[in-house]
Amino acid sequence: MAWMRTILNTMAISSQTQKNSTPNYYRFFSKSTPYVAKVGIPEFLTGIGKGVETHVAKLDSEIGDFQKLLVTRTLKLKKLGIPCKHRKLILKYTHKYRLGLWKPRAELVKS
Numbered sequence: 001m002a003w004m005r006t007i008l009n010t011m012a013i014s015s016q017t018q019k020n021s022t023p024n025y026y027r028f029f030s031k032s033t034p035y036v037a038k039v040g041i042p043e044f045l046t047g048i049g050k051g052v053e054t055h056v057a058k059l060d061s062e063i064g065d066f067q068k069l070l071v072t073r074t075l076k077l078k079k080l081g082i083p084c085k086h087r088k089l090i091l092k093y094t095h096k097y098r099l100g101l102w103k104p105r106a107e108l109v110k111s
Helices: 002-017 041-048 054-063 067-068 074-079 084-099
Strands: none
Touching: 041 054, 041 067, 041 084, 054 084, 067 084, 074 084
């Protein structure tokens, strides 16, 4: 019974102190970074980062379509001369993109 009294007392005290003030819910919410609306090979690779964006021209000319990149296997990427670390990143993020777990973020314009 004592714990119930303590809870009621703390609720009464908090309601008295917050009558004249607005609740501070705004600090729990933040704006998220916008996602890229149209995703192509250059946007996808720059979204991955970590040096993978250096292969944009090669993949754009050889594969051409973003949907083809999503189903490309590691042997095709190896034949294009992409290093192992970058192949692993590309395959990891294409799998996440197909499952809907990851999207490349839009570049924020700094003014």
